[in-house]
Each structure stands twice: as structure tokens, then as C-alpha cells.
Amino acid sequence: MMNDLDYNFYRVLFEDLDPARLMKRFLELLLKIQNVERGSIWIREKDHFVCVESLGGPSQIDIIKGASIHADEKSIVGWVMENGRMTIAEGGKDPRHFKAFEKHMQLKSALILAFPLILRDGQVYGVVQIVDTSAGGSRLNLDDHYLRILKSIVDMGAIAINNALQHTDQIARNRKLEQTLREIRNRIQIIGQSASFLEAMKKVRDYARTDFPVLITGESGTGKDLVAMALHNLSSRKDKPFVVQNCSAIPETLLESELFGYKKGAFTGASDDKTGLLMAATGGTVFLDEIGDMSRLLQSRLLRVIQNKEIKPLGESNTHKIDIRIISATNKNLNEAVKEKTFREDLYYRLNVLPLHLPPLRERKNDIPLLLKYFIKRESLELGHFQKRISDEALSCLVDYRWPGNIRELENFVKYILSTVDGDMVGVTDLPDNYKHPAHRQLPGGESLPFADGAPSGQPADPAGRPDFPFTGLTWEALDKAYVRHLLEKNNWVVTRAARDAGMNRSTFDSRMKKLGIRK
Numbered sequence: 001m002m003n004d005l006d007y008n009f010y011r012v013l014f015e016d017l018d019p020a021r022l023m024k025r026f027l028e029l030l031l032k033i034q035n036v037e038r039g040s041i042w043i044r045e046k047d048h049f050v051c052v053e054s055l056g057g058p059s060q061i062d063i064i065k066g067a068s069i070h071a072d073e074k075s076i077v078g079w080v081m082e083n084g085r086m087t088i089a090e091g092g093k094d095p096r097h098f099k100a101f102e103k104h105m106q107l108k109s110a111l112i113l114a115f116p117l118i119l120r121d122g123q124v125y126g127v128v129q130i131v132d133t134s135a136g137g138s139r140l141n142l143d144d145h146y147l148r149i150l151k152s153i154v155d156m157g158a159i160a161i162n163n164a165l166q167h168t169d170q171i172a173r174n175r176k177l178e179q180t181l182r183e184i185r186n187r188i189q190i191i192g193q194s195a196s197f198l199e200a201m202k203k204v205r206d207y208a209r210t211d212f213p214v215l216i217t218g219e220s221g222t223g224k225d226l227v228a229m230a231l232h233n234l235s236s237r238k239d240k241p242f243v244v245q246n247c248s249a250i251p252e253t254l255l256e257s258e259l260f261g262y263k264k265g266a267f268t269g270a271s272d273d274k275t276g277l278l279m280a281a282t283g284g285t286v287f288l289d290e291i292g293d294m295s296r297l298l299q300s301r302l303l304r305v306i307q308n309k310e311i312k313p314l315g316e317s318n319t320h321k322i323d324i325r326i327i328s329a330t331n332k333n334l335n336e337a338v339k340e341k342t343f344r345e346d347l348y349y350r351l352n353v354l355p356l357h358l359p360p361l362r363e364r365k366n367d368i369p370l371l372l373k374y375f376i377k378r379e380s381l382e383l384g385h386f387q388k389r390i391s392d393e394a395l396s397c398l399v400d401y402r403w404p405g406n407i408r409e410l411e412n413f414v415k416y417i418l419s420t421v422d423g424d425m426v427g428v429t430d431l432p433d434n435y436k437h438p439a440h441r442q443l444p445g446g447e448s449l450p451f452a453d454g455a456p457s458g459q460p461a462d463p464a465g466r467p468d469f470p471f472t473g474l475t476w477e478a479l480d481k482a483y484v485r486h487l488l489e490k491n492n493w494v495v496t497r498a499a500r501d502a503g504m505n506r507s508t509f510d511s512r513m514k515k516l517g518i519r520k
């Protein structure tokens, strides 16, 4: 029979990536080689050995697929798992034989041949049993040479089965990840009620109905990534990939490989074909973040892709048609970059078909209380904490604050207060200095107002918990001096501008400076 092991045998091992089918075909093959009818495959699962395939026997009760043996029980399967070697056992007589399964079987095992299923690293993950039920176990061929060949077949099968199991596991994991991603995307909440924000959101809905490129502009942390994802989710491409690439974070050659892909051997180190993101996203949306940082060379390649709707990976002679929507984003002034010739004008017009500007948080102050509430709720739920509230005074400081890091900064601020404030109410004293009343902030140039760290010493706290008037305890002159210096610093020591901010003319401001002893 062993001579009949033609290429069909290898097909059994390498053709099928479905573990159940593969195990069945593999077991059938082993039984055919040994000319017996009964056999089973067992896999270790935590503290049990589970029969994942079983063949043979005249009736259904002889099939033990799905049965399991506890690792503490005496069994041939357990012995082989533990010792990692083949064994031959006499059914019913061998003390290792777990007889419970055979109690009701029509045919009892006479001789059992069991091989370990071993991984490349020597780990035993399963056992295959080949069982002879003929009288005296006369059918099994136990010739040394024969068994050695059989063992190498089992070893190959073990690797093939494990590959198939891992492959299936990987597919299941990918499915789960995709599902989680879909859920996360559906959970996206975009918070805002200010006019400028609502106007931007209307554009998002309008743009989602089309397929034209969108260029999102706005300061860092204003929500460009979030809005790009929302646009994709609202569009007809929502069930296709949404692929994100940050164009500033990686070197040019790496970015080129990521976006356009390459053919095996296109350059030293290209040991396999790589599908670029633009091709992988076909049918879906590509979000190119920080597009203003893309090199001129890659700008030209991207332009060609947009113009021709096709892509040619590095080192490949053929082009591939692609169907993608491009959303790009920048916190730079691309108009300026075009003037300075660091950004291609033709690409700029190709990308900026539908412009979308996200206003900074300081221009949508109405949204600040709403966003604070939203993040407090979200983060408290995550932490399993009670939801804190923000006192009116603290809230007014936060609304006045300029939020240079926009919503990202606000999100981080909420995490900070939830971690540091003990009580249920967040008061002014809980705020870091730079978030307090403007007069409490660090002055430009590093100079602080005299009591930037809190109320001046000796001032009793208000029993109602209201913050002290911040200027108590300062002389009029000290206050005057700090204010004049602050205006000068803010205006880079351009006196005319500082005077305008103070609401006085230049010469009055000059004489005030002189009186206070402040020199340029």
C-alpha cells in the first residue's frame, strides 16, 4: 500500500486549508495505508484532549468525534501527548487504554497505533490513533521500516493540519477585527452645535453624496481625521476599505512603497510583492493626512494616479485600474505652499475640489461646554467612575481659554481632571495654571503674574468655595506693571500695538512705561 503513495497523498496535505476536511482526508489516508477502518485525531484544548475527527466502525456509536478526555485521566492519547513518541497498545489490556468510550461500541480495539502530532518547535499539540479491530490485531503492519515511513507521513500531516488550523484562526480573528472596526466606526460621535461647526457638518453630508476629492483644512486637533472617517461612513463606499496614511510621519521611500506598492525584486530588499494602499483601498476611500508634507516626487506620482485612475507599482510593467476616493487633510496653508512652489499647483486643484475647513475651538466657544460634558461622560464610563461636574467659575475659565491644541487638548484635559480631582465637582483651583483666568496664565516670555500659583498667602478661602478675587493683595503699581509687560510681550514689544490693545495712544503708553521703569 505504501507504494501507492503517489502525488495524491501530497495533494491531500497541501491542497486543503479547511482543517476539518483536511483532517478527515488525512485520517482516511492513514487508515488506507494501514488497511484498517477505525481511527481518530485528538487535539489538546487546555486541560482536555478533544477528538476532532473519528472514522470507522459499523455504526454511529463507534464514532467518537466530539468526545473529550480529561488530561488527568489515564489514556493512550494522554501518554503520547506527554511523551511525544509513537506507541503501540493492546486494546482492553494496556493499562493506559481509556476504555469508557468502547463500552457500548460494537467493535472493540484489538491493537492501537498512536502517533504524536508535533510542531516544528517540538511541541505536541495532538495525537492520531490508527486502530485495528480485527481479531488479535492482525491487520496492522508493525514492521520497523514501515512504521518509520508512516511516522514521517504523520509528521508532515501534523504541520499541514496546524497550518490549516492557524489559517482558520487568523481568518476568524480578521473577521472579528473587521466587526469591531465597523462597530467603532458606527459609534463615532461628532459633537458640536456652533454655527460654524454645523455649517462644516452640512458640507460633510453634502460631500458624502459625491465621489469628488475633499481637502480638509484646520489646525491640529480640530477633528480632521474624525470628519474624514465620518465622510467615508456616510458615503456609498462605507462598506469598502477606509485606508489612512499619514504623509509626514515616514521617510519618502517608505511612503512611496506604502502608497504605490512594489514588485518582488524591484529593489534590494524587496523580497515579496507588496500591494500599495492606493490599490488595497479600491472601491473605498484613501485618507491622506498631512498632505502638505508630501515630497514633490510623490506629489507627481499621486497626480498621475488621480489623472489616469490607474497605478503602476514600482518594478511592474503593467498598470492596474483603481477606483478610490481621495480625502486629504492639512494644517498647513497649501495656498502659500503653492506660491512657494513646495506644493504642486495642479495637484492642489485636483485635491481641493471640495474644500472643508474645520474652525479652531476658540472660534466655536459654544461647543466647549458640550465637548467637556461629552468627554467626561465617555471617559467616566470607560473608567467606571462617577461623572464629575465642572463648577460655573471653572467652566467660564475653560470657555475663555484659547485651546491651542483644540479638541485633542480638551480631550486630554478631561483625562487629566478625571485622574487628579478627588471630589465630584471640578473647581477653579483644580485647573492647571494655564487654564485659569487669563490673568493667571504664564505671560509670554516666561514671566508670571505674582500669584500665578494660587491665591496670595494670608487670604482666607471663601467659605462658599468661590475662588478669591485673583488680584487681592497686589499693589496697584505691581498690577499696572504686570499688565503693561504682558501687553508688550504679547505684541513682541511693538509699543504702538501694545498701546492699541490697552486702548490708549502711543505717547500715553510710553510715559506709563517710563513711570513704571519698563524699558524696551
Ligand SMILES: Nc1ncnc2c1ncn2[C@@H]1O[C@H](COP(=O)(O)OP(=O)(O)OP(=O)(O)O)[C@@H](O)[C@H]1O
Pocket: 189, 190, 191, 192, 218, 219, 220, 221, 222, 223, 224, 225, 226, 227, 289, 331, 407, 408, 411
Ligand atoms: N467634534 C468632535 N466631537 C468629538 N470628538 C472630536 C471632535 N473633533 C475631534 N474630536 C476628537 O479629538 C481628537 C483629535 O481629532 P483628530 O485627530 O480628528 O484631529 P486632527 O485635526 O486630524 O488633528 P491632526 O491635524 O493633529 O492630525 C480625536 O480624539 C477626535 O476623536
